[in-house]
Amino acid sequence: MKSSTEIYDFLSSIISAAPYGIIAVDMIGEVLLLNEQALRYLEIGHSPNEVIEKKLVDFLPHLPQLANVVNQCINFGRENFDVSETSPGRRHLTIRGRQILNGMILTIEDVTATKEVERATLNAMLDGQEKERRRWAQEIHDGIGPVLSSIKMNLDEVQEEVYAKSSPRYQDNFETAQELLKSVTRDLRSISHDLMPSALEDFGLVSALDSLCKKFQTGDGPALQFIVTGEIQRLNSSIELALYRAGQELLHNALKYAKATRISLQLIKHRDSIVLMVEDDGIGFNKNQFGADNGIGLKNIATRIQSTGGDFVLETEEAHGTMVIIEIPL
Ligand SMILES: Nc1ncnc2c1ncn2[C@@H]1O[C@H](COP(=O)(O)OP(=O)(O)O)[C@@H](O)[C@H]1O
Ligand SMILES: [Mg+2]
Known part of the structure; x- marks a missing residue:
């Protein structure tokens, strides 16, 4: 049978090799075991020895959301949690808390790099969307706009003739066409403006x-x-x-x-x-x-x-x- 110190050292060496931050706390929230990664990710400016056997929440004033859920687990019987928190140094962290025998274990993952990729992908998508909007706006402005203007000019040119020479019915038709043209021109301008506000x-x-x-x-x-x-x-x-x-x-x-x-x-x-x-x-x-x-x-x-x-x-x-x-x- 190994001594408890040997077991403790053994556990410490295992978690120090883990790719995540790991902290184990007891039932009253005091730290039993932790690795350097946990201190680094959580931006706790202390050495492991300064944190061991102290209350974890006392080291988390800069991470209020995490402090709050840890507190709920310790004092109000909450069992597990998953939180996303952004540290003051703008690292994106995913922190999981799971109950274990007589305490709980926290794993801390730095997902900043993944978030960066997500952000870049989203930006590329939004850029694409804006480019497409700009293209449509230009298409309307340069393609359809001049055609509508030219229809209007042609109608305006024959207006007097139509009013002088044709029956009231044709005059009505003519007027309706002019009104419709005006309204579609207005709508298109508004759409193109929404697409890309000049x-x-x-x-x-x-x-x-x-x-x-x-x-x-x-x-x-x-x-x-x-x-x-x-x-x-x-x-x-x-x-x-x-x-x-x-x-x-x-x-x-x-x-x-x-x-x-x-x-x-x-x-x-x-x-x-x-x-x-x-x-x-x-x-x-x-x-x-x-x-x-x-x-x-x-x-x-x-x-x-x-x-x-x-x-x-x-x-x-x-x-x-x-x-x-x-x-x-x-
Ligand atoms: N200023 C507001 N006042 C009242 N309800 C709102 C307001 N903004 C949003 N909402 C509600 O939130 C819902 C979601 O809004 P949004 O995400 O913009 O989607 P959409 O406008 O496509 O419905 C709306 O359907 C509406 O019920
Ligand atoms: Mg809306």
Whole structure:
């Protein structure tokens, strides 16, 4: 029979060779065993000896979500957990907690590299989507636009003749054709603008969001406010596009669903980040209910913002309006 020290050393050497961070704690949450990887991934600036036999949660003030679930396991009988946490050093960690005899074992995996690949894939997809939108916008603008203009010119040219020489029925037909042409021209312009807002490329985010708000400000709709705080210069084009698309979707949502009396869109420049905040005083909704069958607008914004390294926070409650805060580091 080996001594308990020998067994302990044996276990320590096994876990020190593991590709994951590993920590075992006892029933009161004190660390029994851990490897260097765990300390490194969790950014605990202590040596193993300083942590052994101490309460694990005391070393996790910078990882509140993890501290919270560990605490629930130790004090409130929660059994297992899986959490994703981003460390202050911006590592993406997946942490699993499993109950074992007289305690629990945590495994910590650094998934930063996988996340980076996911982010790159998503970015490539969004880039492709934007390129396609741009192509369509150009196609409409350069291909269909001139044809419509030329139809209009031809109709205008014969207008006087038609009114002077033909029966009221033909005049009506002629007028209807002109009206339809006008309306299809307007629709196409609006579609091409939605596809690729020229104001964004030419004049930047502030100007593009401003014209977006003006476009939707109607006399009988909710009061729409656009507030800019700080000096906002031109930003990196992918950030401008991500924020514009977010503003566009959030404004559409507020107008479509919220039954709001006020909607505000704020753009705030901090020293090293930019914040877009869209708020309405409408009916709100239950965040937990919105899943796969409930539209993809918000989910797309969240992923897109996260792919630029930013944060997306949605706060809403039934009858208490909706607020989305997006912050992108510059
Ligand atoms: N500002 C808002 N006020 C009230 N409900 C909202 C608001 N924004 C979103 N919702 C609700 O959340 C759902 C999901 O929105 P979204 O992801 O944009 O998808 P979609 O617009 O395609 O339905 C909407 O169907 C709506 O029920
Ligand atoms: Mg939507």
